[in-house]
Amino acid sequence: MSEVLNRVVEYSGKNPYACYQCGTCSAVCPMVRFMDIPPHRAIRLLQIGAGAFVLSSNTIWICVSCMRCVDRCPRDVAPGVVFEALRLITLRQGIDKLKYEEISNIEEAPTLAIVSASRKLTG
């Protein structure tokens, strides 16, 4: 197993190998059109040891954990949970995705937007 896949299993408790590529996650994902790689394909890439490719995609940062794919996944691979693990691989190295100085609407946005973005996009 590749290093990325090991970490995904450790952080998420989910097993990407259980995925049989039904594509339900990509069909229900509200964000799929903004992603470099659709969720089902990201899981397939993890299976074949191309986790590093998924890590460098925008997919994991576009996902907002709405839990649609998690509720509907027939194999409990739960791509939305796997993506959290993939985000953590980067964030736990101290690399933040969100740059506070670049948020133009930081004053007017509801507090919870900033807190939740911090939870998902910073370590």
Added chain:
Amino acid sequence: MINVKMLYYPGCSVKRNALEYEKKTLEILSKIGIEVYELDNWYCCGAFYSLAKDDLMKHIGGLRTLIKAQVQARKHGTNKLLTLCPMCYNVLKRVNHMLRENPENLDTLALFMDEEEKYTIGIEVLHLLEVLRDNIDKLKRLVVTEVKDVVVAPYYGCTVLRPREIAFDNAENPEVMDNILRALKIEVIEFPFKTECCGAYQSVFNRKIVFEKSGEILEEAAVRGANIITVICPLCKYNLETTLLSLGKKLRIEIVYLTDLLSRATGP
């Protein structure tokens, strides 16, 4: 009338961005006989439930809030904890659920806390919509004026309906809000985009996504003849409103909190 007591956790955004939502909601709740006690010295619930299995520390905000509620539950004689913000509801209910399923996690989390008492998993987390649903008959009796010239598209967002273990209605076609509005004789449209994503916190990261996603919700509501979208979440409201603004004056539609509209029917 027998009054029902409830503890109340407002959360950051209700107090900073949605004071009117809170005011109107508390007015309506008091009219239907619900006594609300805001938690003392409450703090952040965490806003987003952490999905990492190996990092329990991120649940401490939620757990501390629940323990605070437990302490004050004894004082007020109720174990019900009301939330208005769906994100708070989502986090607190999921933390509660996680602890019930894995009580051993409670011991691990206790290692991070010195001052707090042990949590007995006895708090019941409720969202405003559930409370209104359970008091629909009392709400009906409050109606003083018919709300005219209003056609509503009810918009739920995602966090009160997903994941399924914490949902209080069907995630595919929720009807709680529809039924509350209909009970108050307010016209409601069939709205297939009622649980479509507004873009969530991408409003501070990648706003183009929010404008596109929220834009579709607004346009669908307008096409179906709605002139009001009712919301329950400060973030949904912000995303829909800023998108509406970015569209110029193209759409004649107003984004209002559900309880704001209800109070138009029930009077001051």
